Amino acid sequence: MASSRAIPIATILLRILTFILLAVATVVLVTDKVKSKDVFGNTSEITFKDIRAYRYVLAASVIGCAYTLIQIPFAVYWVATSKRMIHNDCLPNFDFYGDKVSI
Template sequence: MASSKAIINTILALRIFTLLFCAASLALIILTMLRGSIKSEFCGIKSYRYVLGAAAGGILYSLIQLPFAMYHAVKEKRLIRGKFLPMFDFYGDKLFPQNLLNY
């Protein structure tokens, strides 16, 4: 079984990778839209807006979660005790992207 420190460091690394990959996808979508290589049909523009919103939401959510993960990795204890952060992780992963993208 993996040690607790290894799991905490893995969570931090995955949060950083998520932030980097979301930023890269956001940059690629913006460059694609600026270059004008998307179809001018409504469905093409709407799908690019959806992916753009998903990448922006992923960046925002990662930026919210990253300080908590960094504190947990350095101090090896949670910043906020109790069940708030695990519940925020669980429901944030479920609700945040869907509510952000239903505009």
């Protein structure tokens, strides 16, 4: 019985850890500033807004946070009732395709 509850509990703990790490990554990305000097000695600050690829990283991080927040209630339900919430085989497809899309 204990081993059958270990997987749902690990799932919810890992979902919460994923959300925390994504939120921290988002905060670090948004608040980080780098000062750089060019050849002539001029200094400038570079933020995530200055590099286009960082905008995509920020979008992926926000989407990952939203996806994880959607998944946490399903994991809580799985821990509380010891059964998956399946309605017309929708949730397993959501899990499968969502995990393929998320970063």
